[in-house]
Amino acid sequence: MTHAYHFDTLQIHAGHEPDAQTLSRAVPLYQTTSYVFKNAEHAANLFALKEFGNIYTRLQNPTTDVFEQRLAALEGGVAALATASGHSAQFIALFNLLENGDNLVSSPYLYGGTFNQFKVSFKRLGIEARFSQNLDPAEFEKLIDDRTKAIYIETMG
16 A cells, blocks of 8 residues: 555555455455466466465465555555464574574573573574573673674563
C-alpha cells in the first residue's frame, strides 16, 4: 500500500487487495503444500530467486505473505519474516549477525530452549555464548570484546 493509511486500516488491509475473480475482501487461507509451475523455465527462475513466486508452503505461502506485508506496514519496515516459532526467529536473527569466532553476551535468565541453543547449538557453529551473572549493565560490559556481535536479553511472556 503506497497511500498513507492509518494504523487501524493497515491492521486490516495492508498486504492484500480484493481477489480479482471472487471480489472477496478477506485474505484466503491457502492450505496447499505445493504449487504448479508454468513450465521448466518458470520453475528454474523461482528456485534461482530470479523471479518471485510460490515454490513450497514451508518457504512461501500467499496467506503468510499477506501477514508479513501487514507486519512490515504496521512497523514501518520494508519487509517482515514469519517463522514457525520464536525459537526459530531468534536463531535466524542471531545467525545473520554471528559467525565462527564471534560471541554474544546474554542475560543469565533465559528460557531453557534459548540456553540450550546458545550453549550447545551455537557452540557447534563456533559461536561463544557468554552469560552475565546478573542484569547489571556493568556485568554485561565486562564480557564484551571486539568479537561481540550481539547482546541478548529476553522476557518470557
